[in-house]
Amino acid sequence: MTCHLCSGACSGADLTALLAPELTWLWKALAAAADRRGDEALTRGPAVTVTIPASPAQRAAAAGLIGGRPLAPGQRRRLDLNELTTALTIRGPALTPGAVAAHACGRRLAEKARARAEQKASGDRLHHQLQARAEAWPEHVRELVEPATAFARLHSLGWITRILNTPDPDALLNQAIEVAGRLPRPGHRIDRRTLVPGDPHALDGGPLPALVLALAQSSGTTPRSAWARLGVDYDNLLGGLLITGVTPKGWQIPPNATFTVPPRELAEIAWESPPTAGTWVFVTENPSVLAAASSQALVDDTAETPRVICTAGTPSQVECAAIGALADVGWRVAIRADFDPAGLAHMRALLAAAPTAVPWRMNAADYESVAQHGAIKLRLQESDSPWDPHLAPAMKAHSAHVYEEDLLPLLLTDIAAGAPVAPAGQHPAADASHSRLGAE
Numbered sequence: 001m002t003c004h005l006c007s008g009a010c011s012g013a014d015l016t017a018l019l020a021p022e023l024t025w026l027w028k029a030l031a032a033a034a035d036r037r038g039d040e041a042l043t044r045g046p047a048v049t050v051t052i053p054a055s056p057a058q059r060a061a062a063a064g065l066i067g068g069r070p071l072a073p074g075q076r077r078r079l080d081l082n083e084l085t086t087a088l089t090i091r092g093p094a095l096t097p098g099a100v101a102a103h104a105c106g107r108r109l110a111e112k113a114r115a116r117a118e119q120k121a122s123g124d125r126l127h128h129q130l131q132a133r134a135e136a137w138p139e140h141v142r143e144l145v146e147p148a149t150a151f152a153r154l155h156s157l158g159w160i161t162r163i164l165n166t167p168d169p170d171a172l173l174n175q176a177i178e179v180a181g182r183l184p185r186p187g188h189r190i191d192r193r194t195l196v197p198g199d200p201h202a203l204d205g206g207p208l209p210a211l212v213l214a215l216a217q218s219s220g221t222t223p224r225s226a227w228a229r230l231g232v233d234y235d236n237l238l239g240g241l242l243i244t245g246v247t248p249k250g251w252q253i254p255p256n257a258t259f260t261v262p263p264r265e266l267a268e269i270a271w272e273s274p275p276t277a278g279t280w281v282f283v284t285e286n287p288s289v290l291a292a293a294s295s296q297a298l299v300d301d302t303a304e305t306p307r308v309i310c311t312a313g314t315p316s317q318v319e320c321a322a323i324g325a326l327a328d329v330g331w332r333v334a335i336r337a338d339f340d341p342a343g344l345a346h347m348r349a350l351l352a353a354a355p356t357a358v359p360w361r362m363n364a365a366d367y368e369s370v371a372q373h374g375a376i377k378l379r380l381q382e383s384d385s386p387w388d389p390h391l392a393p394a395m396k397a398h399s400a401h402v403y404e405e406d407l408l409p410l411l412l413t414d415i416a417a418g419a420p421v422a423p424a425g426q427h428p429a430a431d432a433s434h435s436r437l438g439a440e
Helices: 021-037 056-062 081-088 097-105 111-134 139-145 147-156 159-164 169-181 207-215 223-229 287-299 317-328 341-353 364-370 391-398 404-417 432-439
Strands: 048-051 076-079 241-244 258-261 280-284 308-310 332-335
Touching: 021 048, 021 056, 021 097, 021 111, 076 081, 081 097, 111 147, 111 159, 111 169, 139 147, 139 169, 147 159, 147 207, 159 169, 159 207, 169 207, 207 223, 223 317, 241 287, 241 317, 258 287, 280 287, 280 404, 287 308, 287 404, 317 332, 317 341, 332 341, 364 391, 364 404
Parallel strands: 280 308, 280 332
Antiparallel strands: 048 076, 241 258, 241 308
């Protein structure tokens, strides 16, 4: 059986004298050199410099291995690796300085260098695999992905390491290449569940869908929007908007009912007009806000049905457009999200789709009224909260997220009142119109 420490260099050797405790200092110095150089044999290359120990016994034990003048305590001596290798062959025909050092230290030498070399070889294999297989892509996919630069892009995003850490890297990359090759031509669409023949759930989770999106350079606020950019329908039945108090045109909804409008219906949504001009609808990120508002209305028989729409996370492009369409039929729209980077992106997406919408309790004063100091490193700048340039710096200064539930009593008060009300102490640089919302 091959030795796991030195790959068999110790075969037929007598290591007893070489592994005496008095020589441990020498082999440790050589092991350190082997690790630095990435050379587990140490039979050639620059001499290794060692410091001679003070112990007479240690110096005497090394005298036969370190030639030249007598060894003196504290002296720096250079070991010629060729000469040392020759001296070791007396104890074993294949012995090397590195092999003896590995046995003395009880471990394989140069492991990190070997791991780096193996990872590079594996990465080179994946590079060749990607380039060779990508050449078979249809022309429209090659224009989208560009095989010559695809590997470098994946490497810069950390994907090569992630692929190599999966149980079967070759299979994962091959499957991602095959899926990318089935992306539709511009102007055409395909159901995501048909991209992997025989396995409609292959792109539901795990590294494969994210790898395909990275290959195709597609990103979005949600996986749904990222796939949509590629002409792939993520799923037009699941997800959508949770709603109470607002009705799609022609729908018959029981009073106080909460219901979901799926993406398929949102794509062509038409809303009923508000009961009176300028009636507010509140858009939230988290279902807990809608649930609390509905429960509060059920307890109070005299309360009107709350008008709340919940995106249940960051909205897709279809959902943003559907919310924007509310203003087209006369609704006034108040929007908010969590105070975290995703929530700010959520707000920017909604404001782009609904320019007349009003940020609702979503400024620096609102944040600071409940924020604690944390330890989250937030890389934010003023442009991340364009409706209030003071908000992002405040979040960065506090290093903490704040969630909608932290403001729930205030949010429920606004919903029950039927209009968003700006809090006291609003930063003077924020949109001055907010302070008038409750009176309009």
